[in-house]
Amino acid sequence: MTVQQYTFLFVGLSFSLYLLIAWRARVRDTGGFYVAGRGVPAIANGIATAADWMSAASFLSMAGLISFMGYAGGVYLMGWTGGFVLLALLLAPYLRKSGRFTVPDFVGDRFESQAARLVALVCALFISFTYVAGQMRGVGIVFARFLEVDINIGVVIGMAIVFVYATLGGMKGITYTQVAQYWVLIVAFLIPVVAISSQLTGQPVPQLGMGSELTSSGQRLLTTLDQIHQDLGFPSYTEAFDGSWDKINVFCTALALMAGTAGLPHVIVRFYTVKNVKAARWSGFWAIFFIAILYLTAPATAAFSRYFVFDSLATMEKDQPPAWFEEWEQSGLVIWLDGLDETGRSDGKIAYRAGDKNELFCPGKGITAGEVAALKAAHAQWLKSSGKDGADGRIILRQKGKGKPGPDRDIMVLALPQMAGLAAWIIALVAAGGLAAALSTASGLLLVISSSVVHDFYYRMIRPTATDRERLRLSRIAIGGAVVIAGLFGIYPPGFVAQVVAFAFGLASSSFFPVLVLGIFAVRVGAVPAIAGMVCGIGFTASYILSTVYFDGELWCFGIKPEGIGAVGMVVNFAVAGVLTPFCKPPSAEARDLVRRIREPEEDDSAPPVVH
Amino acid sequence: MRLTIGLLVVWAIAGLGCGVLLADVLNEYTFLGFPLGFWFAQQGAIITFVVLILIYALAMGRFDRKLKAQLQQIAAEEDAS
Numbered sequence: 001m002t003v004q005q006y007t008f009l010f011v012g013l014s015f016s017l018y019l020l021i022a023w024r025a026r027v028r029d030t031g032g033f034y035v036a037g038r039g040v041p042a043i044a045n046g047i048a049t050a051a052d053w054m055s056a057a058s059f060l061s062m063a064g065l066i067s068f069m070g071y072a073g074g075v076y077l078m079g080w081t082g083g084f085v086l087l088a089l090l091l092a093p094y095l096r097k098s099g100r101f102t103v104p105d106f107v108g109d110r111f112e113s114q115a116a117r118l119v120a121l122v123c124a125l126f127i128s129f130t131y132v133a134g135q136m137r138g139v140g141i142v143f144a145r146f147l148e149v150d151i152n153i154g155v156v157i158g159m160a161i162v163f164v165y166a167t168l169g170g171m172k173g174i175t176y177t178q179v180a181q182y183w184v185l186i187v188a189f190l191i192p193v194v195a196i197s198s199q200l201t202g203q204p205v206p207q208l209g210m211g212s213e214l215t216s217s218g219q220r221l222l223t224t225l226d227q228i229h230q231d232l233g234f235p236s237y238t239e240a241f242d243g244s245w246d247k248i249n250v251f252c253t254a255l256a257l258m259a260g261t262a263g264l265p266h267v268i269v270r271f272y273t274v275k276n277v278k279a280a281r282w283s284g285f286w287a288i289f290f291i292a293i294l295y296l297t298a299p300a301t302a303a304f305s306r307y308f309v310f311d312s313l314a315t316m317e318k319d320q321p322p323a324w325f326e327e328w329e330q331s332g333l334v335i336w337l338d339g340l341d342e343t344g345r346s347d348g349k350i351a352y353r354a355g356d357k358n359e360l361f362c363p364g365k366g367i368t369a370g371e372v373a374a375l376k377a378a379h380a381q382w383l384k385s386s387g388k389d390g391a392d393g394r395i396i397l398r399q400k401g402k403g404k405p406g407p408d409r410d411i412m413v414l415a416l417p418q419m420a421g422l423a424a425w426i427i428a429l430v431a432a433g434g435l436a437a438a439l440s441t442a443s444g445l446l447l448v449i450s451s452s453v454v455h456d457f458y459y460r461m462i463r464p465t466a467t468d469r470e471r472l473r474l475s476r477i478a479i480g481g482a483v484v485i486a487g488l489f490g491i492y493p494p495g496f497v498a499q500v501v502a503f504a505f506g507l508a509s510s511s512f513f514p515v516l517v518l519g520i521f522a523v524r525v526g527a528v529p530a531i532a533g534m535v536c537g538i539g540f541t542a543s544y545i546l547s548t549v550y551f552d553g554e555l556w557c558f559g560i561k562p563e564g565i566g567a568v569g570m571v572v573n574f575a576v577a578g579v580l581t582p583f584c585k586p587p588s589a590e591a592r593d594l595v596r597r598i599r600e601p602e603e604d605d606s607a608p609p610v611v612h
Numbered sequence: 613m614r615l616t617i618g619l620l621v622v623w624a625i626a627g628l629g630c631g632v633l634l635a636d637v638l639n640e641y642t643f644l645g646f647p648l649g650f651w652f653a654q655q656g657a658i659i660t661f662v663v664l665i666l667i668y669a670l671a672m673g674r675f676d677r678k679l680k681a682q683l684q685q686i687a688a689e690e691d692a693s
Contacts (some may be wrong), residue, residue: 066654071650071653073654074650074653074657077653077654077658078653078658081657081658081661081662082661084661084665085619085620085661085665086620086623088668089664089668090620207655211651277676278673281668281669281672281673282669284665285662285665285666285669288661288665292659292661292662295658296655296658296659299654299655
């Protein structure tokens with residue numbers, strides 16, 4: 001069987017399983033739709049949280065980014081798991097005790113302001129859409145490569161599937177589907193890495209294999225990588241703060257990701273789906289436990305794939321690119337533009353290195369497929385005429401936004417089994433895993449979007465008399481609308497999957513995290529400072545990201561990259577709220593009572609009353 | 613509450629401290645074949661986080677039980693008197 005047949009088989013099997021579960025767990029009321037009737041066991045909820053959490057960014061992009069960033073890639077690992085600690089310790093227990101369904105709900109009631117509710121709602125929608133766009137693009141990449149369809153058609157197929165089971169099952173269906181998706185994605189992630197680790201180092205545990213000696217040369221893998229990087233002019237793989245990632249950037253990005261994670265609306269809602277506070281704590285533990293299994297393995301995946309990229313190119317025969325390269329070249333995510341030597345001939349080998357001599361690129365977001373084709377044709381002419389005719393395409397691809405050196409980061413995890421020469425079924429399994437990761441997160445997010453619109457906006461602000469049935473029907477319509485918008489984002493992607501997602505975190509860290517912390521721990525903070533803080537924080541962060549990424553502005557704030565600016569936005573938010581508080585009206589006795597109640601220890605195991 | 617603060621201090625030291633601020637210094641040392649700062653950033657911090665949440669869940673569970681026992685005791689004393 002070919003890779004494609006295996007892919008059809010695995011993807012088909014796993015998708016039928018998800019749909020079957022969604023059908024079995026379908027729901028009829030809003031309680032079941034939003035918080036699964038609060039009857040999910042802690043460990044199942046933990047696994048579902050893990051699947052919800054681990055998006056296409058974690059599965060597909062993160063290891064790829066780490067393999068290009070080396071040490072600095074650790075910001076994603078630390079940021080995403082560290083944020084979970086903040087969430088579990090600082091926010092989740094209190095939010096759950098407040099008995100509010102969603103974050104805008106809590107913010108609106110705590111600050112007694114419809115304006116605060118609306119601002120929080122807009123933030124939630126903005127973050128969720130940014131995030132879901134990244135997932136849809138991940139789905140598109142997987143389909144494009146393995147089913148050999150256009151990326152855009154891939155996105156549409158993904159949209160249809162998410163729509164069916166998210167509208168059918170609501171939170172309950174999604175929760176149990178996510179449990180299945182977790183096992184698919186974790187098995188798909190682990191099998192190839194364990195196989196490769198044994199093959200390269202003789203050590204089957206990838207976390208140890210990564211630090212072991214290569215059986216081929218007897219030299220440590222990481223030492224080998226450092227050496228290759230040095231020879232080719234790249235920043236060191238293991239050394240900290242080499243290259244563009246200096247200390248302040250690593251610090252800010254890690255902090256922004258941590259605070260952003262803790263403020264992500266679709267993860268917070270997870271703590272509401274269990275019976276009581278004790279179960280919420282244990283489900284938090286199981287979630288990070290299951291997340292850590294993937295997160296501890298990803299650095300090994302990164303190091304192995306980095307090694308294989310160099311290894312496969314170094315041993316390449318003249319004019320015979322390695323198999324992984326040829327397959328991915330068709331999807332347009334990697335480009336080879338050969339250079340000329342002193343005698344005016346091309347050497348027929350791919351040189352991947354830092355600087356002007358690099359011949360391996362991926363297209364950036366500032367270039368269309370048509371432009372790439374024209375550029376390749378002109379480059380071929382240039383090569384044939386020994387530089388007299390045509391144009392050297394590498395000059396264009398070296399420009400900011402037009403191209404990047406090296407293969408597209410998102411393909412590394414998918415290409416790794418092939419680089420290592422593993423069996424066809426393993427390659428297909430990884431594809432099914434990537435889809436599971438993207439779909440599980442997308443469905444959780446879509447539910448948050450729909451509940452935000454229908455519960456927080458329609459029910460709490462426009463029509464408090466709406467019946468349960470009416471809201472359920474509207475929720476399903478809202479999911480449909482959200483799927484379409486998310487799909488459009490996936491077709492016109494604003495950047496790499498993990499980067500798009502990193503922006504969502506930046507926005508979350510500058511809006512939700514501070515307002516929730518203040519709402520729980522600072523009784524004195526009233527509506528005006530909270531709203532001003534949120535607006536300033538998210539406004540600052542969004543404008544910085546837009547100006548530096550989309551209009552190629554300078555990094556005017558201490559040279560901080562857009563990925564890390566959320567940390568500054570968070571400080572802005574806290575500062576604005578803190579400065580305004582003494583000048584504004586304190587919250588009413590009712591709101592102060594709410595704060596006092598949620599900070600008291602739980603007296604019994606019963607669930608807090610749900611405010612519908 | 614004191615427990616939460618303590619755990620958050622460990623969180624900051626392991627994640628932001630050893631993983632970022634001290635990473636260049638720690639990289640002088642080797643652990644399991646990794647430069648230590650690099651290991652903290654990509655492995656050690658995550659392991660610490662899992663343990664922190666485990667400790668939190670266990671400690672809060674014990675705290676809840678203690679509180680419940682106290683409440684029952686008070687109720688029992690009230691019944692007796």
